[in-house]
Amino acid sequence: QSALTQPASVSGSPGQSITISCTGTSSDIGGYNYVSWYQQHPGKAPKVMIYDVSNRPSGVSNRFSGSKSGNTASLTISGLQAEDEADYYCSSYTSSSTVVFGGGTKLTVL
């Protein structure tokens, strides 16, 4: 149950696009289309932004998009806004019927 690998931090200016990667193995990301992404602001509970690799829940801005290639998933945020500054976590279902999270990425909007 090793954690998925995410960059510790990313940054971008308002209006720009950024991409956060999430690397796992064939036993998690590579084996299932059950990759999800969560946004967490300080002191708040996480909020799902993307599920099943590329689906957006109702109410989530279409500036957020997800994709997957092999054992790596990606979250792209376009048209960066100040309110996007938060921690982001990827997650995947695994072959052991467990769930694994990434270590988290701190997004800074410059």
Add this chain to the structure above:
Amino acid sequence: EVQLVESGGGLVQPGGSLRLSCAASGFTVSSNYMSWVRQAPGKGLEWVSVIYSGGSTYYADSVKGRFTISRDNSKNTLYLQMNSLRAEDTAVYYCARDNYYFDSWGQGTLVTVSS
């Protein structure tokens, strides 16, 4: 409206026990997969356990044999029984509805393991 409210956190000594509760409203716990996720202070999210609608349960290696997930259908409530607690179990514990992604979360309850 879906709502999850955790309770039962607090300060406990190493080796002690604690039971967390998660009261659900707006949906039926027994008809859904339900998970516990924790977050140590200043750290990332860690999945802890899941109970399937059919009753099967799974655990993270870090808690296997010490924690037990269960539910009370009559109370529409999820539980996490935590035994043999260690300092590294200190965290905010969230319950979440699990559809192979966590679509609803509670506000969390803080568990502190310390002497």
